[in-house]
Amino acid sequence: xxxxxxxxxxxxxxxxxxxxGAELDAVIDDMRPxxxxxxxxxxxxxxxxxxxxxxxxxxxAALGGLTVAALMxxxxxxxxxxxxxxxxxxxxxxxxxxLRVKFDEAVRGVVPPxxxxxxxxxxxGSQPTSVRVGVTDPDRVRAHERAERLVRAxxxxxxxxxxxxxxxxxxxxxxxxxxxxxxxxxxxVIGFALLWVQRRRSPVT
Amino acid sequence: VTSxxxxxxxxxxxxxxKHGYAMMTDIEAFANVRLGPGTLYGAITRLQERGFIRPVxxxxxxxxxxxxxxxxxxxxxxxxxxxxxxRTGLRRLREA
Numbered sequence: 001x002x003x004x005x006x007x008x009x010x011x012x013x014x015x016x017x018x019x020x021g022a023e024l025d026a027v028i029d030d031m032r033p034x035x036x037x038x039x040x041x042x043x044x045x046x047x048x049x050x051x052x053x054x055x056x057x058x059x060x061a062a063l064g065g066l067t068v069a070a071l072m073x074x075x076x077x078x079x080x081x082x083x084x085x086x087x088x089x090x091x092x093x094x095x096x097x098x099l100r101v102k103f104d105e106a107v108r109g110v111v112p113p114x115x116x117x118x119x120x121x122x123x124x125g126s127q128p129t130s131v132r133v134g135v136t137d138p139d140r141v142r143a144h145e146r147a148e149r150l151v152r153a154x155x156x157x158x159x160x161x162x163x164x165x166x167x168x169x170x171x172x173x174x175x176x177x178x179x180x181x182x183x184x185x186x187x188x189v190i191g192f193a194l195l196w197v198q199r200r201r202s203p204v205t
Numbered sequence: 206v207t208s209x210x211x212x213x214x215x216x217x218x219x220x221x222x223k224h225g226y227a228m229m230t231d232i233e234a235f236a237n238v239r240l241g242p243g244t245l246y247g248a249i250t251r252l253q254e255r256g257f258i259r260p261v262x263x264x265x266x267x268x269x270x271x272x273x274x275x276x277x278x279x280x281x282x283x284x285x286x287x288x289x290x291x292r293t294g295l296r297r298l299r300e301a
Binding site: 005009016020022023024025026027028030031036037040041042043044045047048 | 224225226229241242243244245246247249250266267268
């Protein structure tokens, strides 16, 4: 029985055995062990794996990150088709305003509201020389078709197309890494808060 | 009075340093509670992490432990609370 209990005692975490392993073996040698002691040591080893000082915050961080990742990965897919257009150099003071009107006219009737993303590309100075235009849609083919129609409408208004709309290959996951990191941080903070409450309620657990 | 292994270990160390097996036999004698080795060392680990007990220098693999000042204060608080409950319970039983 003693040999069996000593074997089960090997299940304690390495950091714990490094500090208390020899003592526990000495106690097992000195005592008259029962079957219940075998389960007592097994339970102690499991508890020590679970109640390590930072187990709660680490588990919270992992749970938070995994939850956010699962939520983001199971959310409905959205595809973006991107094209690059050149902004005509300003001929007079209101050139930028006129471009804005042209752009809004081209978008209207082609792309539903809220489905267009615009990213200005600055080459030098403060004037954007070209613009990346993206059209998002839950359907990848429709996203591409709408982007092509938008570029054609812009071309009719004299806007030059530098790069035609891309065919989206995979759904957008723009905030996956940031979301998982944020979820982990929140989970970690909740874990520390729970640890603090636990310590306040019972100073030796 | 209690089966809390943390309190039993602290109470066992209240009259002097003891190693693990000495604590087990002492606790069984004064509280009639037999702590298994896993339960005993779970309590020792927690109490040492909280600074309520500390190991005493020893060449033997039977490591003795000593109650710290914080451990004495904690034990005293817990026993005072427990004492109040026991006194109140006994008084009410007498009055009933």
